[in-house]
Amino acid sequence: MSCLCLLWWAYQKLKIKHGMFAFEFLRTMLYFLFVMTLFYAGSQGDDNLQAMLVGAMMRKIKSRNWKKQRYFKLEDDFMTIWYQSKKAVSVNDVEAVREGHQSEVLLSIADEFPPDRCFTLVFRGRRGNLDLVAESAEEAQSWIWGMRKLIENVENMGEREKLDQWIGEWFKKADKNNDGRMNFKEVQDLLKMMNVDMNEHHAHHLFTMADKSQSGTLENDEFVLFYKMLTQREDVLKVFQEYSDGQKLSQSNLEDFLREEQLEGGDIQLHAKQLIECYEPSDKAKRMNAMTFDGFLMYLGSAEGSIFNPQRRGIFQDMTQPLCHYFISSSHNTYLMEDQLRGQSSVEGYIRALNRGCRCVEVDCWDGANGEPIVYHGHTFTSKILFKDVVSAVGNYAFKVSQYPVILSIENHCSVEQQRVMAHHLNHILGDRLLKTILDGKTPIRLPSPEDLKGKILVKAKKDGGLEQSLSGVSGCRLHSNDYLHSVSYFIYPLCFSQKSKQRLSKELSDCVVYCKSVHFTSFKHSRIHSKFYEVASFTESKARKHLREAGAEFVHHNSRQLSRVYPSGFRTDSSNFNPQEMWNAGCQIVALNFQTAGEGMDVNDGLFSQNGCCGYVLKPSFMREADIRFDPEMPQKRDDYHPVVLTIQVISGQQLPKVNIKEDSIVDPLVRVEVHGVPMDQAKQETRYIENNGFNPMWYDTLHFTIHTPELAMVRFVVEDYDKTSKNDFVGQYTLPLSCMQQGYRHIHLLSKDGTSIPPSSLFCGS
Structure with missing residues (x-):
């Protein structure tokens, strides 16, 4: 009740001071009353959140031998959990809560602590999980359900609420003595923290204007006023004034804007009406x-x-x-969390990849102790995990974010005996989800579709014979050449693999392979004459480049009939990535990347698969699917339907860019680079000038032009960097998307971190 009284008092106060702007300011105050309104009111009857506010002693578990007691407590802002002398967890960073022994760390202590006392906080991006053990099952449940409630609240927040939350977080950082008000020195410190290098006289002028009570400090509502003056969007106001009467856009004005600037089609009248209803905060204007x-x-x-x-x-x-x-979202060395020489192997790698929409994961299998196959990067110092644990993780997470098929790409280095164990685990753990037979019982003439295979897990591996023999019941155990050897093994142990090894293949494991039989690639001519549609060849990135360079059109044609997999060179011992675009240019479907490694390669991959429901499958352009068309990515202008497009982008402004240097007095000098990734003729990048000492609201108004010859394959990547005269620029943020998914007109680009997670409210404002 006191919360409602405070809201009403704030409204009356603002109404007296600011008249017609009262409602607008009241909305902006939402964060500061966030606890008392949205979260606190919601928690009054929520015993779980109340228990979290009181706090609890729990064990933080890092390994079987590292278990420390820590006091965890939810802060009054309902957005932060503090523990161990000011270490903090932001609710914004938590993606999910897993109950019980659902991590390798908690599984390792399963004999010591029961599952009903254990839970895991899973963070966004590549940050490690937080594994906890509560003192009782009841306490664990309070934290599990409480955290889920907080995550749900964050996910349901609108853009304005997210911005208000961001403002409030900065207010708390600047309010050093926690008295709920800020003096001018604190405001100056805040500006530096927010990437603003403002003239002291101008800053003091804004401070004085906002200090309505003339107390020499800014209280909550006064700080909101100060922030509003600080963040005047002159760039957007300029656009608004072109179509409005200065105060408002009539529906007719808005329709003109949507038609002329945003270049939208369809029912413009209806759309304008919907936008007013959805985004206009003033009931009077509505x-x-x-x-x-x-x-x-x-x-x-x-x-x-x-x-x-x-x-x-x-x-x-x-x-x-x-x-x-x-194109199929695909992972290489999926079990690795770090580099491929000494890194940790973990089932978490499979969980994270699958939760990002990956549809093809790699499993390197070797003989293990006690008859149990293991998974690790062979002949290296990476740690080892059990094959059956990998299969369980895949079974549990394969279809959480997409119902379309998952491919298990198995590199089989096991003995026949342990291959039989592998087959047993696949059948026993996956059950009906494992595809064991062709779909209709008849000899097919082409691969089935993602729609046909919904909810199914396919094994890609060596197979004895083909589909034809399987249908007629002919199968056996033969000798196979193990033609796939990681090039890293040649690099580190050249004497170990001087000859191709001979390996027996078990019938049980062979029978698990249906539509994805791994074969050695000889030549495009050989494949054209002899290959079956269900045969899959794998190429290192260097081999794929060689084929693309020498016979690009043949490579594209080959991939119109059957699947190809491309994986990173073994010389990438740091698990870095190549740019997948060059392989997509050849029509290669399974372009496998190290998902654990952030950077340009994963940015482009995430960008392509951000469309189509993030389901992990993106339909190739028609000229890469039709057998009677010869598309050469080196010469796109020879296409019959060749229609180049000109992409013009005006980079107008940036908003609240994150700091890249932890020093409080360090402020970024941002520039924007726009990159086009596509066929060789389309590869291009251009930059704006850099803006000195302004990461808060830099203005560029720089226009960049690109000619794109194969727009169907083009990806556009926006990169913000902190300019440095003497060393490499620091990464600030990026956003990548297919050209075909770009909206024209005045648009915001919501930046992502190096890990691919959102960093609100950081954005660019552009026109195209």
Whole structure:
């Protein structure tokens, strides 16, 4: 009740001071009343959150031998959990809560602590999990359900609420003595923390204007006013004034803007009406069928106003074509969490990849102790995990984010005896989800579609014979050449693999392979004459480049009929990635990357698969699917339907860019680089100038032009860097998307961190 009284008092106070702007300011105050309104009110009847506010002693577990007692407590902001002398966990960073022994660390102490006392906080990006053991099952449940409630609250927050939360976090950082107000020195420190190098006289002028009580400090509502003056969006106001009467956009004005600037089609009248209803905060303006500047700003900052076309977020492509007609999100050395020489192997690698929409994971299998096959990077110092644990993880997480098929790419180095164990685990753990037979009982002539294979797990491995023999019941145990050897093994142990080893293949494991039989690649001519549609060849990145360079059109044609897998060179001992774009240019479907390694390669991969429901399958362009078309990525202008496009991007401004240097007085000098990734003729990058000492609201108004010859394959990557005259620029943020998913007009680009996670409210404002 006191919360409502405070809200009413704030409204009356603002109404007296600011008249018509009271409602607008009241909305902006939402964060500061966040605890008392949204979270606190919701927690009054929530015993779990109340228990978290009191706090609890729990064991933090890092390994079987590292178990430390720590006091964990939810802060009053309902957004932060403190433990061990000011270490903090932000609710924003927590992706999920797992109950019980659902991590390797907790499994290792399963004999010591029961599952009902154990839980895991899973963080976004590549940050390690936090494994905890509560003192009782009841306490564990309180924290599990409480955390899930907090995560749900964050996910349900609107853009304005997220911004208010961000403002409040900065207020708390700057309010050093926690008295709920800020003096001018604290405001100056805050500006530096927020990437603003503002003239002291101008900063003091804004401070004085906001200090309505003339107390020499800013209280909550006064700080909101100060922030609003600080963040005046002159760039957006300029656009708004071109179409409005200065105060509001009529529905007709908004329709003109959508038609002329945003280049939208369809029912513009209906769309304008919907935008007003959805984003306009003023009921008075809504009744007038109009949009104020605040509503206009909220629309441009929303998903509808972003550069990514929301109509391409969900599944919009034809999913009934053969598997070979799709690019497939694929992982290399999926079990690794770090580098491929000494890194940790973990089932967590499979969980994270699958939760990111990956649809093809790699399993390197070797003979292990006690008859149990193990998974690790052979002949290196990487740690080892059990094959059966990998299969369990895949079974549990394969279809959490996508129902389309998962391919287990198995590199088999096991004896026949342990191959039989592998087959047993696949059958026993996966059950009906494991595809063991062809779909209709008849000899197929092409690969089935993702739609046909929904909910199925396919094994890609060596197979004795083919589908034809399987149907006729002919199968056996033969000698096979183990033609796949990691090139890293040649690099480190040249004497160990001087000859190709001979390996017997068990019938049980062979029978697990249906549509993805691993074969050695001889030549495109040989494949054209002899290869079957269900045969899959693997190429190192260097071999794939060689084929692409020497016979690009043949490579594309080969991939219109059957699957190809490309994986990173073994010389990438740091588990770095190549750019997958060059392999997609050849139509290669299974372009496997080290998902644990952030950087350009994963940015481009994430960008391609951010469309079509993030389901892990993206339909290739028609000229890469049709057998009677010869597309050469080196000469795209020879296409019959060759239509180059000109991409013009005006980089207008940036908003609240993150700091890259932990020093408080360090402020970024941002520049924006726009990269086009596509066929060789389309590879290009251009940069804006850098803006000195302003990461808060830099303005560029720089225009960049690109000619794109194969727009269907082009990816566009926006990169923000901190310019440095004497050393390499520091990464600030990026965003990558397919050209085909870009919306035209004035759009915001919501930046992502190096790990690919969102960093609100950091964004770019561009026109195209």
